[in-house]
């Protein structure tokens with residue numbers, strides 16, 4: 035098994051303090067304090083070394099378990115589809131993982147979540163993120179993952195990219211979806227993060243997330259994070 039670090043209570047930046055200063059993700063949250071060194075915040079599993087690389091890569095994802103779309107019907111997901119893909123990534127390469135969680139969790143009901151999302155899109159809302167944000171200073175690559183909600187990443191992904199400084203970094207989006215593929219993902223992040231490089235995205239059909247290991251690894255190879 036490869037090394038994998040989970041940012042359990044990620045480092046330092048209080049979300050509430052930042053939400054008053056939202057800006058495009060190139061704008062630096064200059065007041066961010068240095069990372070905590072208490073050691074309580076992260077859980078590290080160390081094993082065999084991965085490919086020789088000085089790259090530090092962060093996987094930041096949002097995923098919602100609960101009632102969801104499933105081949106035209108509904109199912110109840112114990113684990114969200116995007117979380118499954120994030121786990122596949124973390125099992126294949128040396129990354130830190132940050133899970134984006136809503137301060138006001140989304141409903142268990144699919145229809146209520148659809149309704150709330152439409153309202154958030156209409157309002158250009160920035161749903162608050164629970165807990166602390168990661169200190170992204172030392173990462174040069176960020177893999178941004180989410181489902182596709184109404185043909186684009188959920189609005190909470192906007193909250194995230196506007197709350198951390200991703201300028202100068204390369205963002206590789208990955209999504210799970212029902213029918214829309216990447217939808218407007220690339221355009222969204224390109225517009226939101228003008229000082230970042232938006233690289234090749236990965237779109238996995240949600241129902242097939244469990245079986246996507248090969249597809250995920252092919253993508254990781256294509257973007258240079260896994261040897262061919």
Ligand SMILES: Cc1cc2nc3c(=O)[nH]c(=O)nc-3n(C[C@H](O)[C@H](O)[C@H](O)COP(=O)(O)O)c2cc1C
Nearest residue numbers: 097098114115116181182184185210212213214240
């Ligand atoms: C509120 C909501 C809106 C959705 N809108 C779309 C959509 O427009 N296009 C699509 O392909 N899938 C859509 N889906 C399906 C999800 O993108 C898909 O189930 C995804 O795998 C969910 O990821 P998650 O389980 O990690 O949250 C939607 C799901 C929800 C809950």
